[in-house]
Amino acid sequence: MLSSAMTIGLGHYIFVSGALFVVGLLGVLLRKNIIVILMSIELMLNAVNLAFVTFGYYFDDVNGAVITLFVIAIAAAEAAVGLALVVNLFKNFRELNIRFFEHLKG
Amino acid sequence: MFYLLLFAPLVGFLINGVRFRSQNAKVAGAIACSAMAVSFLSAVAFFFQLKGLPADERVFKFVLFNWIQVANFSAPMSFTIDPLSMVMTLIITGVGFLIHLFSVGYMDHDERPAKYFSYLNLFVFNMLLLVLGSNLLVMFVGWEGVGLCSYLLIGFWFTDPAKAAAGMKAFITNRIGDAGFLLGIFTLFSVFGTISFEGINSFAMNNPDVLATGGFTGGWGAPVTLACLFLFVGAMGKSAQIPLYVWLPDAMAGPTPVSALIHAATMVTAGVYMIIRLNPVFLIAPDAMFVVACVGAATALMAATIGVLQNDIKKVLAYSTVSQLGYMFLGVGVGAFGAALAHLMTHAFFKALMFLGSGSVIHAMHEEQDMRKMGGLKKQMPITHWTFVMGWLAIIGAPLFSGFFSKDEILWMAFHSPRGSVVLWGVGFVAALFTAFYMTRLMAMTFWGKSRVPKEVHPHESPWTMTVPLIVLAFLSVFAGWLCVPHGVGTLFGHMHNYLDDWIHPLMATFDMPHGENDLQIEFMLMGLTLFLVFVSSLVAYTLYAKKPEVAERNKERFKGLYELVYNKYWVDEAYFKALINPLVRFSQGLWSRVDVKVIDRLTYNISDMVKNAGGGLKMVQSGNLQMYALYILIGLVCSLWFLMER
Numbered sequence: 106m107l108s109s110a111m112t113i114g115l116g117h118y119i120f121v122s123g124a125l126f127v128v129g130l131l132g133v134l135l136r137k138n139i140i141v142i143l144m145s146i147e148l149m150l151n152a153v154n155l156a157f158v159t160f161g162y163y164f165d166d167v168n169g170a171v172i173t174l175f176v177i178a179i180a181a182a183e184a185a186v187g188l189a190l191v192v193n194l195f196k197n198f199r200e201l202n203i204r205f206f207e208h209l210k211g
Numbered sequence: 212m213f214y215l216l217l218f219a220p221l222v223g224f225l226i227n228g229v230r231f232r233s234q235n236a237k238v239a240g241a242i243a244c245s246a247m248a249v250s251f252l253s254a255v256a257f258f259f260q261l262k263g264l265p266a267d268e269r270v271f272k273f274v275l276f277n278w279i280q281v282a283n284f285s286a287p288m289s290f291t292i293d294p295l296s297m298v299m300t301l302i303i304t305g306v307g308f309l310i311h312l313f314s315v316g317y318m319d320h321d322e323r324p325a326k327y328f329s330y331l332n333l334f335v336f337n338m339l340l341l342v343l344g345s346n347l348l349v350m351f352v353g354w355e356g357v358g359l360c361s362y363l364l365i366g367f368w369f370t371d372p373a374k375a376a377a378g379m380k381a382f383i384t385n386r387i388g389d390a391g392f393l394l395g396i397f398t399l400f401s402v403f404g405t406i407s408f409e410g411i412n413s414f415a416m417n418n419p420d421v422l423a424t425g426g427f428t429g430g431w432g433a434p435v436t437l438a439c440l441f442l443f444v445g446a447m448g449k450s451a452q453i454p455l456y457v458w459l460p461d462a463m464a465g466p467t468p469v470s471a472l473i474h475a476a477t478m479v480t481a482g483v484y485m486i487i488r489l490n491p492v493f494l495i496a497p498d499a500m501f502v503v504a505c506v507g508a509a510t511a512l513m514a515a516t517i518g519v520l521q522n523d524i525k526k527v528l529a530y531s532t533v534s535q536l537g538y539m540f541l542g543v544g545v546g547a548f549g550a551a552l553a554h555l556m557t558h559a560f561f562k563a564l565m566f567l568g569s570g571s572v573i574h575a576m577h578e579e580q581d582m583r584k585m586g587g588l589k590k591q592m593p594i595t596h597w598t599f600v601m602g603w604l605a606i607i608g609a610p611l612f613s614g615f616f617s618k619d620e621i622l623w624m625a626f627h628s629p630r631g632s633v634v635l636w637g638v639g640f641v642a643a644l645f646t647a648f649y650m651t652r653l654m655a656m657t658f659w660g661k662s663r664v665p666k667e668v669h670p671h672e673s674p675w676t677m678t679v680p681l682i683v684l685a686f687l688s689v690f691a692g693w694l695c696v697p698h699g700v701g702t703l704f705g706h707m708h709n710y711l712d713d714w715i716h717p718l719m720a721t722f723d724m725p726h727g728e729n730d731l732q733i734e735f736m737l738m739g740l741t742l743f744l745v746f747v748s749s750l751v752a753y754t755l756y757a758k759k760p761e762v763a764e765r766n767k768e769r770f771k772g773l774y775e776l777v778y779n780k781y782w783v784d785e786a787y788f789k790a791l792i793n794p795l796v797r798f799s800q801g802l803w804s805r806v807d808v809k810v811i812d813r814l815t816y817n818i819s820d821m822v823k824n825a826g827g828g829l830k831m832v833q834s835g836n837l838q839m840y841a842l843y844i845l846i847g848l849v850c851s852l853w854f855l856m857e858r
Contacts, residue, residue: 130845134838207835 118159125152137202139194143187150180213273216253216300217290217343219246220335227329236324240315240676243328247311247335251304257292258301266717269294272345279348286406291345294715298552299342299484302559306476307335309680313567314468316676317574327367327466334360338477342484346407347396350485354392354449357478358385364473365465374464384458388448395441399492402434408488415491416720435492439499442489443506446482452540453510456533457784463525467570470525475532475566476559483539483555487548491720494546500630504544508625508638511537513781515645519652520778523580524569527653531606532562534642538621541639545631547624548719549712553695554617556711560691561605561614564684568599571677572657575670582653587662591670594678596658598685603654605688607647607745613692618643620697622741623734629725640741647745651752660757699734 125148132145154173161169195201223246227239261269274289292300311331318324334357341353359382366378396406403411415435446452451459462474473479486493486503493500511534518530535558542551573580575592589596605614622643626636664670672678695711696704727733755763767774776782832843 134842134845203837206837 115159115163119156122152122156122159125149125155137204139191139201139203140188142203143184143191146187147180147184150176212253212256213271213290213292216250216257216304217336217339219249219253220332220339222246223332224329224336227325227332231323231326231329233325234322236315236319236321239325239328240311240318243332244308244311244315246332247304247308250335250339251301251308254297254300254304258297261292261294261297266713269717283404284400284406286346286348288349289345289407290343290349291408292343293718295484295488295552295718296342298556298711298715300339302556303335303338303342303477306559306563306684307338307472309683310468310472310476310563310567313471313570313677313680314466316674317468317570318466321466327364330360330363330367331469331472334364334473334478338481341481345409346405347399348406351392351396354445354481355389357473357481358382358389358449361385361462361473361478364469365462367465367469371464377458377461377464381458381462384455385448388445388455391441391444391448393445395438395443395445398434398438398441402438411489412491412718412720415495433496433498436496436499439489439493439496440502442485443482443499443503446485446540447506448482450479450482450536450540451510451533452482452506452537453513456510456514457787459533460526460529460780463523463529467525467566467573470529471563471566471570474529475562479532479536480539480555480559483536483543483551486540486543487552488718490543490548490718493543494720494722497630500544500546502544503540504625504630504635507537507540507542507544508635508642509537510534511541511642512638512645513537515642515649516777517780518649519645520774521649522582524572524582524585524653524657525566525580527582527649528562528565528569531565531646531649532558534646535562535606537642538618538639541625541635542621545625545628545635546722547621547628549695549709549715550617550620550624550697552715553692553711554614554621556695557605557613557617557688557691560684561602561688564598564681564688565602565606567677567681567684568595568602571595571673571681572670574673574677576664577668579668582656584663584665585657586660586664587658588664588670589658592658592672594672594681598678598681599654599658601685601688603650605692607650607749608643608741609745610742611692613688613690616692616696616700619700619738619741620695623697623699623737626737627724627730627734629723636737640737643741644744644748647748648752651749652756655753655755655757659753660760699731699738702731 129145129148129150129152132148133142136142136145154176157169157173157176159169161167161173191201194206198205200206223243226242226246227233230239233239257271261271271292272289273292274287276288277285278288279286311328314328314331318327321327337353337356337360339353341350341357344350344353362378362382365381366375369375369378399411400406403414405411447455459474459479463470465474493503514530514533514537518527518534521527521530535554539551539554539558542548542554572585572588572592572595575588575595576585579585601612605612608615608618622636622639625631625639626633693707695709696707697709701707701709755766779785832839
C-alpha cells in the first residue's frame with residue numbers, strides 16, 4: 106500500500122505538467138513585465154514538453170520524445186526573436202511594462 | 212451611316228464635355244458645328260435614300276440592342292427612319308446646325324463656351340433619340356433628355372438666381388407633363404400589349420371599328436381616350452399648352468440661340484410630333500382629340516393676347532411660340548395632321564429666324580432686351596432687319612410666305628373638318644389677328660420708328676457667323692411653304708402637289724372629309740377675310756407703335772384695367788402660386804417639421820442611439836490590453852473544449 110503510494114506514476118507527471126502550465130498561464134495573464142511574460146511562455150511550453158514525454162513513455166511511443174525535440178528547437182528560436190523584439194522595444198521606449206503598449210499609435 | 216446621324220452630336224458632346232474648361236469659343240464651336248454638319252449630311256443622305264424607295268416601303272429600321280425584355284413586354288433600343296421622322300430629323304439637324312453656327316458668334320464673349328456647346332450637342336442627340344425612337348420608351352428617354360438639356364441651358368447663366376429659378380421652373384413644370392406621358396405609355400401598353408409605334412398604329416389602323424365601338428366602351432372613360440389624354444398631358448408640358456405653358460416665357464432666361472433651337476424650333480414641337488406619330492390612335496379617340504383642339508385654340512388666343520403688351524423682345528417671341536404651338540395642336544385636334552406638321556416645319560424656320568434675329572439685336576444692343584430702348588435699328592442692322600421682315604411676313608401669314616400656307620390650312624381644316632367647328636375656327640382666326648398685331652408692334656418698336664437707343668450704345672451689324680444663318684433661315688421662311696401648298700390654294704397654281712402631305716401619307720390614318728359643292732369658294736372667302744383683317748390689324752399696330760406712339764400711351768391710360776390684366780399675363784403665375792405652389796410648400800413644410808423631424812428623425816436617432824450604446828458596451832472589450840486578449844483566448848479555448856467534451 107505504502108510502496109504503491111510512493112510510486113511515481115502517470116498521474117503525478119501529469120499533475121506537475123498541469124501545475125507548471127497553469128503557473129505559466131497565470132504569469133502570461135498577470136505579470137506586467139514583457140520579459141517575465143516571455144519567460145512564462147517558455148514555462149508553458151516546457152509543461153507541454155513534460156506531458157509529451159510522459160505520454161510517450163507510458164504508451165511506448167517514440168513520437169512523444171520526437172515532438173518534444175521539435176518544440177525545444179522552436180522554443181529556442183521563438184525566445185531569440187521575442188528577446189530581440191523586447192530589446193528593440195526597450196531601446197525605443199525605455200519601457201518594459203506591457204500596459205504601456207496598449208495603443209497602436211504611440 | 213445611321214451611327215453618324217445619331218451619334219455625331221453625342222461625340223461632339225463628349226469632346227466638348229471633356230474639355231469643358233476651355234474658353235475658346237471658336238474651337239468649341241468648330242467641334243460642335245462639325246458634329247452637327249456630319250449629322251445633317253447623313254440625314255440628307257438618308258433622305259435621298261428614302262426618296263428612292265417606293266412610297267409604301269420608305270422605312271429603315273435599326274436595332275442597337277435589346278434593352279428591356281420581361282415576359283411579353285419588350286423594349287428594344289431601336290430606331291425608325293420613315294418619312295415623318297425624316298422631316299423632323301432634317302429640321303433638327305438643319306436648323307440645329309445653323310443655330311450652332313450662330314452661337315459661335317453669339318457666345319464669343321462667354322466664359323464657358325465649351326460647356327455651352329456640349330450641352331447644345333447633347334440636346335440634339337436627345338432630340339434625335341426622341342424623334343427616331345421606334346417605341347414609346349426610347350421616345351421617353353429622349354423626351355427626358357431634352358428636358359434635362361433644356362434645364363441646363365435655361366439656367367446656363369446660373370449665377371443669376373432668377374435664371375436658375377427659370378430653369379427649375381421649366382424642369383418642374385415638365386415633370387408634371389412627363390408623369391402624364393408615362394401614364395399614357397402604361398395605358399397604351401395595357402390596351403395594345405405593345406409600346407412600339409408600329410404595333411400600336413397598325414392595330415388602330417386595321418381595326419378602327421373594333422376600337423371605337425365593339426372591343427372597348429366608347430366615351431370619355433374608354434382606355435384609348437384615357438391614354439390619349441394622358442399623352443396629351445405630356446405634350447402640354449413639353450409643348451407649353453394651357454395650363455402648363457408658364458415655363459416657356461421664363462425659359463427666355465437662357466442664351467438666345469438656345470431659345471431659338473430648343474424653345475422655338477425643336478423641343479417644344481415634340482408634343483405635336485408625338486401626336487402626329489400616334490395619329491391613328493388619336494383618331495379613334497375623338498373625345499381626346501376634341502380636348503386637344505380646344506386646348507390648342509385657347510392657348511393660341513390667350514398667348515397671342517399676352518404677347519400684345521410684352522416689352523421684352525424675347526418674351527413677345529416666347530408668347531408667340533406658345534400661340535403658334537397652340538395652332539399646331541388645333542391642327543392635330545381637328546385631324547389636320549399634315550397641316551400641323553407643315554406648320555411645325557415653317558414655324559421652326561421663321562421662329563428660329565426671329566429668335567436668332569432678336570439674338571442679333573440683343574448682341575448688338577449689349578444684352579438689352581427691352582424694346583422700349585430700341586427703335587430705328589433698321590439703318591444700323593440692315594441684314595438683321597431684312598431677314599426679320601421675312602420672318603414677320605411669314606408668321607402673320609402674308610400671302611405666299613411660308614406661314615400663310617400652313618396657318619391657312621390649319622384654319623380651314625378647323626372650319627371644315629368633321630372634328631372642327633366654327634367656334635374653333637373663330638378662336639384661331641382672332642388669334643391670327645392678334646398675331647399680326649403683336650408681331651407688327653415688335654417690328655415697329657425694334658426696327659422702325661424713332662430711335663430710343665441710349666446714347667452710350669452703338670448698335671452694329673453682327674459678324675458673318677450670325678448673319679449667314681439668318682439669311683439661310685430667311686430663305687427657308689419665305690420658300691418652305693411651297694413644299695406644303697394646301698389643296699385650295701394649290702388650285703390657283705395649276706393643282707400643285709402638297710409635297711409634304713404626299714411624303715407622310717403612308718403613315719397617316721385616313722378619315723372621311725366631307726366634300727361640299729362650295730368648299731373652294733368658302734375657303735377663299737375665309738382666307739380673304741383673314742388676310743384683310745390681318746392687314747388692318749398690322750396697319751393699326753404700325754400706326755400705333757411706329758408713327759404715333761403717343762396714341763398708344765393714351766390708350767394705355769384709357770383701358771387701364773384691361774391693360775394691367777394683360778400686361779401681367781392674366782395673373783396666371785400669381786394664381787398658380789396662390790392656388791397650388793404656396794399651399795404645397797406650406798404642406799411640405801408641415802410635413803417636414805411635424806412628420807420628418809418629430810417622427811422619422813426621432814425614430815432613426817433613437818435606433819442609432821441604441822446601436823451606439825450597445826457598441827459602447829462592447830467597446831470596453833477592445834481595450835488594447837494584450838493580457839486581456841490572452842484571457843479571452845483562454846476562455847474561448849476552455850469553452851470550446853467543454854463544449855466538445857459535453858457532446
